[in-house]
Amino acid sequence: MCLGIPGKVVEIYQANDMKMGKVDFGGVIKEACLEFLPDIQVGEYTIIHVGFGISQLDEEEAQRTLEMLREMEMLADELPELDQGLQV
């Protein structure tokens, strides 16, 4: 199953005439093209797909989603792991 994690926009700038942004995913900063999100501001959240911000979320929406993902992450930790001896 696929998964879009919200990241926080920490910087917006223009590059090659395109709206670009730096997006913070829990400390990992990724660059993304924000041209599809003309209204997005620094401090708001976005979901990035193929290097593009595809949607805009407010803080509350983003936190709810992150909370849900954290809960699932914990449940996944209780599931059996793959055999580490195999090539994956």
Place this chain on the structure above:
Amino acid sequence: MGQTLVIQPVSRIEGHAKITIQLDDAGNVADTMVNVIELRGFERFCVGKPVEEMPRITTRICGVCPWSHHLASAKAADAVFGVQLPPAGEKLRRLCNSIAYMEEHILHFYILAGPDFILGPDAEYPVRNVIGILDAVPDVGRQVVKVRHMCAKMLELIAGKAIHPAAAVPGGFSRPLSEDERQSLLPMAEEALELAKFTISFAKENIFPKYMDVVKTVGTITSGFLGTVTDDGALDLYDGKLRMMYADGSYEEFPYDQYTDYIGEHVEPWTYLKFPYAKKRGPFELEDNAPSLYRVNSLARINVADYIPTPLAQKELEEFRTSFGRPAQLTLLYHWARLIELLHNAELALQLLNDPEITSSDIRASVTPRAARGVGVVEAPRGTLIHDYTTDEDGLLTHVNLLVATCQNNSAINLSVKQAAKTLIKDGNYDQGTLNTIEMAIRAYDPCLSCSTHRMDGTLPVKVDILSPNGEVIDTLTN
């Protein structure tokens, strides 16, 4: 809750589609494995929750194609409650589905597949991005950005929020469409249709003819196909019955709730992602042309459908079939099929907006909790998406199973990569071009690995380990 909780974005954001290529003594490909990251724990997370919350929960979890999960989930909940939707409730859902499709298909064709075709498969990585497209075809690039954004605005107008939709509810839709809203949506839908018409002619004139050699060779396999059709065999992306068409063109049809009789799920020890297979036709085999092998997504859908119920897309389908037959097997034709579907959805959105019933206020039937099982299916842009819920008498979930599109293409992706690797690697010789071509084979299926496993330049981060006959990693290629 005492432990530190981190979502581990690093592993997902820096994640790769991991590919292992095993060479034999002569330096040719003995075997390949593609490992796609999968979200785990979701089914367990859902158990105990009220079923009517599922359409909201699923959209939060899948931010990339939230509408498909939202609608499959609402349909599964409808089935659990045993409720019939008022016609306008269903039409509003269909309208949202067609707009969400346009968003996805526009993004995929121009931004993901675009670099392969508009700029050419040999384009340098630094220019394989939207800026490269804008430089190559500036007017098209700007229109793409505009229409893609407009689709998001249309969904927001109909549903409230374009992402994390809370529009479909068990029994129908949560808010009616006003006449004013309909009037403001119409010109947007017309503009989207113009872009869809332009895109397919542009591709047929300037793109596909140039790359037919690539289309005929990269990642080719022979398989069956799964998709949704109406009772009279028309393509339907929102509702109908499932049709499993085999490579020889024969097919079986079944209602949603019998999918487990027709689709088996095989587990391999080297990946979390399961391998669904057509179990009426034989045991699981990870082999090209295996009787039980099937594919989903655009090409599958237009293969299984007898016709497309909108005129422009139907005309395109006829032309496509004249050239490639039915079922068409070439993997890169997924891109062409996507453009036929883009046109169909643009026609459909306009048709629905011109339907007098679309502004009816009778949009929702009442529901009562009960112990039941409900299976909801939609055709997500990436393929058939199945949500299967069981509830107790209070309407709380006791069992949840999801069969997602990327998972159903797991075997096909593995086999197309194997085919590409076998063609490209001879006598131990390979180079960076090998990786580019393998990436093209994967991209045709538009797998949703996660938001993270794509990079800024639109490439799929692919890591290929080359193994010696005795299993040692002798080389690693990354892009």
